[in-house]
Amino acid sequence: MFGIHSMIVPNISNDTRTALLSSVVASVVLVVLSGCSSPTPSVVVQTTSIAAIPAVAPRATVWLFISTDCPICNGYQPELERMRARYSPLAIDFVGVYPEVPLSTQEVADHVRDFAINYPTIIDTDHSLRKRFGVRFVPEVIVTAGGRGAAVDPSTILYRGRIDDQYPERGSRRPSATEHDLENALQAIANGRVPNVTVTTPVGCVLEP
Numbered sequence: 001m002f003g004i005h006s007m008i009v010p011n012i013s014n015d016t017r018t019a020l021l022s023s024v025v026a027s028v029v030l031v032v033l034s035g036c037s038s039p040t041p042s043v044v045v046q047t048t049s050i051a052a053i054p055a056v057a058p059r060a061t062v063w064l065f066i067s068t069d070c071p072i073c074n075g076y077q078p079e080l081e082r083m084r085a086r087y088s089p090l091a092i093d094f095v096g097v098y099p100e101v102p103l104s105t106q107e108v109a110d111h112v113r114d115f116a117i118n119y120p121t122i123i124d125t126d127h128s129l130r131k132r133f134g135v136r137f138v139p140e141v142i143v144t145a146g147g148r149g150a151a152v153d154p155s156t157i158l159y160r161g162r163i164d165d166q167y168p169e170r171g172s173r174r175p176s177a178t179e180h181d182l183e184n185a186l187q188a189i190a191n192g193r194v195p196n197v198t199v200t201t202p203v204g205c206v207l208e209p
Contacts, residue, residue, distance in 0.1 A: 057091035063142040068111040070205035073139045077115040090190040094119035099130040140202040159185035161200030
């Protein structure tokens with residue numbers, strides 16, 4: 001991500017030159033660490049832009065970790081479809097990921113049909129996607145910069161967490177959401193900006209190890 005090149009600084013001592021280089025190295029390490037911090041349970045507000053959103057399609061990919069039998073997942077499907085219909089034309093890609101296995105292609109086909117899912121879906125048979133993003137719940141959303149094949153590291157994750165705050169905690173549900181976290185993130189990305197809120201706590205069905 002970062003490269004440190006030799007620096008030519010005229011008319012200074014070796015000690016001064018060493019001190020300057022040490023300062024540059026410390027600054028680079030600080031930037032790298034700030035981009036690699038782990039998500040925390042509370043909402044994190046990002047104050048500096050650390051991800052580049054591509055100017056060409058796809059600008060971002062929304063990874064929707066869902067389940068065939070989690071009632072919270074299924075309850076959100078109309079909202080997810082609404083967002084897919086709105087943001088897909090704005091160069092934001094959507095893909096559904098089924099992380100619970102074993103799961104047959106017929107079971108997924110039935111789920112897609114029954115809940116009118118129009119985004120493409122993947123069965124995470126080897127848990128590679130689940131491990132890649134550290135997903136522990138369904139529904140949980142990961143939004144990454146670029147297309148599905150783009151390299152993913154902490155600095156390219158634009159948003160992760162819940163869809164909204166309709167479920168403040170397990171067993172509790174509001175009549176309607178008051179914070180539309182995923183929608184807000186997608187609005188920012190569609191306008192070429194990194195979302196203000198990049199991490200929220202997902203509430204849903206816990207995935208088995």
